[in-house]
Amino acid sequence: MFNCASRAITASTEISSNYNRLIIHTNVVLILSAVFIILQFAGCSPVEDEPSPLLLEDGVVIYNTHADIDAQNQFLDVTAELTFLADENTPSYAAFVLNGGLEVQNVTGPHVVSHQTGEFDFVPVWNVIEIELDETVAPGDTVSVTLEYSGYLDFDEDQFQYDGMFTSGWVDFNIDAMWHPIFAGFEQHMRGTMHLNLPEGWQAVGSGTTTFEDGTHIIRNEINLFDAPFAASPSFEIRQTDELEVYYRRADPEKVTAVFETGENCIMYLNHLFGAYDPITTTRLVIADRSGGGYARKNYIVISSGDIDPGAPVRLHRFICHELAHYWTPSPGGMSPDHWMSEAFAEFVAGRYLRDQFGEEVYNRELSKWENEGQGHGPVWTPELDVRPGTELMYRRAPFLLHRLEEKIGAERFDRFLTQYMTEDILYTTYLLDELEAIAGTEAAEWFRNELARDDW
Ligand SMILES: [Zn+2]
Numbered sequence: 001m002f003n004c005a006s007r008a009i010t011a012s013t014e015i016s017s018n019y020n021r022l023i024i025h026t027n028v029v030l031i032l033s034a035v036f037i038i039l040q041f042a043g044c045s046p047v048e049d050e051p052s053p054l055l056l057e058d059g060v061v062i063y064n065t066h067a068d069i070d071a072q073n074q075f076l077d078v079t080a081e082l083t084f085l086a087d088e089n090t091p092s093y094a095a096f097v098l099n100g101g102l103e104v105q106n107v108t109g110p111h112v113v114s115h116q117t118g119e120f121d122f123v124p125v126w127n128v129i130e131i132e133l134d135e136t137v138a139p140g141d142t143v144s145v146t147l148e149y150s151g152y153l154d155f156d157e158d159q160f161q162y163d164g165m166f167t168s169g170w171v172d173f174n175i176d177a178m179w180h181p182i183f184a185g186f187e188q189h190m191r192g193t194m195h196l197n198l199p200e201g202w203q204a205v206g207s208g209t210t211t212f213e214d215g216t217h218i219i220r221n222e223i224n225l226f227d228a229p230f231a232a233s234p235s236f237e238i239r240q241t242d243e244l245e246v247y248y249r250r251a252d253p254e255k256v257t258a259v260f261e262t263g264e265n266c267i268m269y270l271n272h273l274f275g276a277y278d279p280i281t282t283t284r285l286v287i288a289d290r291s292g293g294g295y296a297r298k299n300y301i302v303i304s305s306g307d308i309d310p311g312a313p314v315r316l317h318r319f320i321c322h323e324l325a326h327y328w329t330p331s332p333g334g335m336s337p338d339h340w341m342s343e344a345f346a347e348f349v350a351g352r353y354l355r356d357q358f359g360e361e362v363y364n365r366e367l368s369k370w371e372n373e374g375q376g377h378g379p380v381w382t383p384e385l386d387v388r389p390g391t392e393l394m395y396r397r398a399p400f401l402l403h404r405l406e407e408k409i410g411a412e413r414f415d416r417f418l419t420q421y422m423t424e425d426i427l428y429t430t431y432l433l434d435e436l437e438a439i440a441g442t443e444a445a446e447w448f449r450n451e452l453a454r455d456d457w
Contacts, residue, residue, distance in 0.1 A: 248305075
């Protein structure tokens, strides 16, 4: 793995060798965001528009983005002002990925010397915009660059989940669309304000609050996410409680009810277990007016209408609970070898919910799937691994090992361990093992460490 986003392109050889082990080119986006597929599913509080430099943390980009969205012609015209701290190692260099169908007209800013556009190595339909900053920029300085770009999004034909993401009657964009610049290392997170000019009468929803001011939809996202997702359509109906807002358009009422009740149940369950200090407060869940895949961010979830089956409540609960559980499962980066914890704990907690809600038989079926489908894919984690493990390891083998650990150390100690992970921002496996040792002793921690590292099964 590269250590900083801005080195992503210059260090591309190093990256390639790492990435090649787990990614085929066209699947980067799936791995980065389409958890839906992996899981077998195919008011207002204004904030300042101008981000204060004092609020900037390392590894965070604050955006102030204006976008004209011509849904009729599927054309975008965007100005994105990005503010971030200069890299520690290469302060005069920054690189952003952007959809290849979008042409960059201008890159400006107080320190911008030049920019160039090249192909992104891992996804053929994406470009990388490399920006050279002047030499007065020191590591950690606050830097602002503004990218102006426009065009038609280019989608890879293999990525079926794009079907219907951008039509004359529906928009839902996330990292897969790559409509908004993202640091090329994919390790940064971002928040900020989007000003969206949409067709007349449309509505918009994102992870933050939405207002309509002087003809523009303004979404203020205050939670750091790894992309800038939103959805928009000619109209939304909303069903809501304090914690959950379900947005939908033309969806079957039975589906809306199923999604709403599932979300409510899971939020109540998870807040009870893990939300003593940091409960889920508002999650926005969009039922997309299309088929294809869904995706989830910390407090923003999109499920396509075509994938909701009220007659399959287990699947729906598994998906929604897994995504909601991510509220408490931070990751050091989507490509990190420690990312397995985020997915494994979310999946395990969703399995726990199924056990409590639907009974042992349903849970045992999950367990068998974890055991069988997780076999033969090598170790989940070793101190030497420098890439994230594959899907079967994170979503199958690792939750199975958590189950085994529960059997080994007993429910009481395991529950403390689980709660510790879910509430203490444990980003690295070594820290997790330390916690386990403190709770269940050296032998248990050693056993778990060895199980994670096993590849002979
Ligand atoms: Zn997940």
